[in-house]
Amino acid sequence: MTLCLDSLMPSFLNIHAHRSSVSPCETVVRNFILPLATQALRLELPCGWFSAGIHPWHLPEAPEESLRQLDVLTHSPRCLAIGEVGLDKCRDASFALQREIFMRQLELASDRRLPVIIHCVKAWSELWAVVKEIRPATACVIHGFRGKPQLAESLLAQGFYLSFGRCYNADSLRLCPPGRLFLETDEAPHSVETVYCAAASLRGCTPEELNTQCWENLRQIMRMSGNRTVPVPLKET
Numbered sequence: 001m002t003l004c005l006d007s008l009m010p011s012f013l014n015i016h017a018h019r020s021s022v023s024p025c026e027t028v029v030r031n032f033i034l035p036l037a038t039q040a041l042r043l044e045l046p047c048g049w050f051s052a053g054i055h056p057w058h059l060p061e062a063p064e065e066s067l068r069q070l071d072v073l074t075h076s077p078r079c080l081a082i083g084e085v086g087l088d089k090c091r092d093a094s095f096a097l098q099r100e101i102f103m104r105q106l107e108l109a110s111d112r113r114l115p116v117i118i119h120c121v122k123a124w125s126e127l128w129a130v131v132k133e134i135r136p137a138t139a140c141v142i143h144g145f146r147g148k149p150q151l152a153e154s155l156l157a158q159g160f161y162l163s164f165g166r167c168y169n170a171d172s173l174r175l176c177p178p179g180r181l182f183l184e185t186d187e188a189p190h191s192v193e194t195v196y197c198a199a200a201s202l203r204g205c206t207p208e209e210l211n212t213q214c215w216e217n218l219r220q221i222m223r224m225s226g227n228r229t230v231p232v233p234l235k236e237t
């Protein structure tokens with residue numbers, strides 16, 4: 001019998017995508033934007049790990065209802081994070097309302113000890129002001145980070161984790177310490193493996209080494225958030 005070494009490798013961790021896994025080599029923390037229709041709750045949520053939250057692009061007319069839905073979802077052992085939530089100055093939606101809904105979700109994340117996946121566009125000082133005010137007892141991950149090295153360094157100094165997708169500043173990716181890094185596909189349809197390959201060649205390591213580190217980082221942020229344990233799924237071969 002031949003032992004397939006590949007089968008001992010963990011699947012590639014995709015911390016943020018709006019779809020389920022497209023390959024046996026990938027494990028996705030699938031994102032759900034609230035509010036969710038009852039049918040989606042019944043059909044889609046039963047599979048795999050997920051994050052959920054009210055996106056600043058899609059502020060609901062009845063936020064209380066969506067916040068209640070989020071509260072219920074956070075009790076699922078498969079809910080690994082609240083998000084994507086945050087602030088976006090390039091959108092027409094009232095910034096005051098964005099801020100209020102972001103704060104409510106950050107408070108909930110802190111109460112439930114769940115990590116937060118953050119969407120932030122041109123509102124970095126406001127983001128920092130909110131995080132300083134709430135002081136959430138949990139890890140905050142900036143998703144789809146495309147900022148320059150100076151912004152990356154400032155966010156890292158403030159304790160944030162950075163998640164990189166298909167487009168990013170190469171110097172920012174290079175300077176991110178291994179223990180603060182995640183990779184994702186967000187809205188892209190392809191497997192996260194391609195993101196790992198590109199990032200690994202920039203950082204001078206192998207995609208597998210990078211993946212091992214990202215899994216360790218996930219375990220770390222879940223430990224910070226209480227006792228939820230995260231097993232590492234193996235590639236199906």
Ligand SMILES: [Zn+2]
Pocket residue numbers: 016018031084186187
């Ligand atoms: Zn997204």
